[in-house]
Every structure is written in C-alpha cells, then in structure tokens.
Amino acid sequence: MRLLLFGAPGVGKGTQAKLLSSKFNIPHISTGDILRQAVKDETELGKKAQEIMSKGDLVPDDIMIGIIKYRLSKSDCKAGFILDGFPRTTNQAIELDKLLNEMNIRDVKLVNISADEEEIVKRLNNRRACKECGHIFTLTEIEHSKSCPDCKAKESFYLREDDKEEVIRKRMEVFRKTTEPVLKYYEKKGKVILVNGLGSVEEVNKELLKTLYK
Numbered sequence: 192m193r194l195l196l197f198g199a200p201g202v203g204k205g206t207q208a209k210l211l212s213s214k215f216n217i218p219h220i221s222t223g224d225i226l227r228q229a230v231k232d233e234t235e236l237g238k239k240a241q242e243i244m245s246k247g248d249l250v251p252d253d254i255m256i257g258i259i260k261y262r263l264s265k266s267d268c269k270a271g272f273i274l275d276g277f278p279r280t281t282n283q284a285i286e287l288d289k290l291l292n293e294m295n296i297r298d299v300k301l302v303n304i305s306a307d308e309e310e311i312v313k314r315l316n317n318r319r320a321c322k323e324c325g326h327i328f329t330l331t332e333i334e335h336s337k338s339c340p341d342c343k344a345k346e347s348f349y350l351r352e353d354d355k356e357e358v359i360r361k362r363m364e365v366f367r368k369t370t371e372p373v374l375k376y377y378e379k380k381g382k383v384i385l386v387n388g389l390g391s392v393e394e395v396n397k398e399l400l401k402t403l404y405k
C-alpha cells in the first residue's frame with residue numbers, strides 16, 4: 192500500500208497516518224521529520240538544506256525529492272509507505288511522479304481527508320495542552336480536572352498558539368490557495384481516495400479502512 196496523505200491543517204492527518212502505519216506495518220514518512228533527520232545526520236542534502244533554511248528560505252523541490260528518494264529506497268518501504276507532507280504544490284507533484292516512475296512505483300494513491308472549515312476551527316479551539324507534559328486534551332476530557340491527568344501538574348492547561356482561531360483560519364487559507372491544485376492534479380489521474388474527516392479518530396479510521404479495502 193502506497194499512500195500520499197493529504198488534508199487541511201487540523202484534520203487529524205498525522206494521527207490517521209500513525210494508525211495506518213501500525214495496521215499495515217508500513218512506515219509513516221513525514222517529510223518534515225526526514226528533512227530534520229537529514230540535517231541532523233549532516234548528509235550532503237541535509238547540509239544543503241540547512242544552509243538554505245538558515246537564510247530563512249524554503250528548501251527547494253530538488254533537495255526535498257532527493258531526501259524523499261533516499262528514504263523511499265530503504266528496505267522498510269518495500270511493502271509500502273505513507274508519505275505525509277509532500278507534495279504541497281503541483282510542481283512537487285510532477286517531480287514526485289518522475290521519481291516514483293524512476294523507482295517503478297505506479298500504484299500510489301492520494302488520500303484526501305476533508306472536513307468543513309468551521310468544524311476544524313471548533314475542534315482545535317476546543318483543545319488544551321498541558322504546559323508541563325505537552326499532552327493534548329479536549330475540553331470535555333478535562334472538564335472536571337484541576338490537574339493534568341497525565342503528569343498531575345496543577346492548572347497547566349493552555350490554548351496553543353496553533354489552535355487559536357485566527358491562526359487556524361490563516362493556515363486554512365494558505366492551504367486552500369497552495370495545495371488544492373495538487374488535489375486537482377491527482378483527481379485528473381483518478382488517484383484520489385476521499386475520506387470524510389469529521390467525527391472521532393476511530394470513526395475516521397474506520398471509514399478510511401473501508402475506502403482502502405474497496
């Protein structure tokens with residue numbers, strides 16, 4: 192199973208990726224993570240990426256593709272993989288297609304987890320993080336708690352910057368503008384699997400599995 196995971200910020204993409212990864216025993220490859228790893232390992236590409244990022248610029252597509260190629264060539268990707276965070280632009284989609292062709296990988300599907308913007312805003316705005324242990328809870332979960340259920344810290348809950356309505360809406364807008372063309376690109380190729388991202392983690396996962404088995 193080879194999947195590209197796609198969805199608006201806050202839709203629970205990372206959580207679903209982890210569930211799929213353990214269910215099918217294939218790696219969850221977050222491009223953010225492999226980029227950080229390459230920088231840490233000081234690989235040739237990692238060094239180049241570091242230099243560019245230190246100037247505040249975005250890592251160019253050819254370097255990202257190189258880092259992805261390196262990761263997909265590892266033996267744990269033989270049975271499949273879940274790529275998360277790439278492609279984010281049509282150009283990246285074209286470059287990724289070239290790479291996958293070169294690697295003889297042709298059965299890639301793009302999973303689009305979609306959810307209504309208002310629902311996402313409501314959901315994220317309803318989260319509180321513990322400033323001591325970083326665990327995230329919903330308001331309902333901690334309704335009657337005066338201390339963190341995980342680390343027992345007192346009055347440690349706060350609304351993270353990323354979960355603030357204004358910040359979420361801004362990220363959604365960026366997502367709509369830059370990433371929706373990517374969706375169209377894969378739709379034209381008939382490679383999109385659409386999943387409704389509303390509902391609990393379990394519900395979304397159930398629907399996702401049902402769609403994948405179809």
Ligand SMILES: [Zn+2]
Pocket residue numbers: 321322323324325326339340341342343344347
């Ligand atoms: Zn805590």
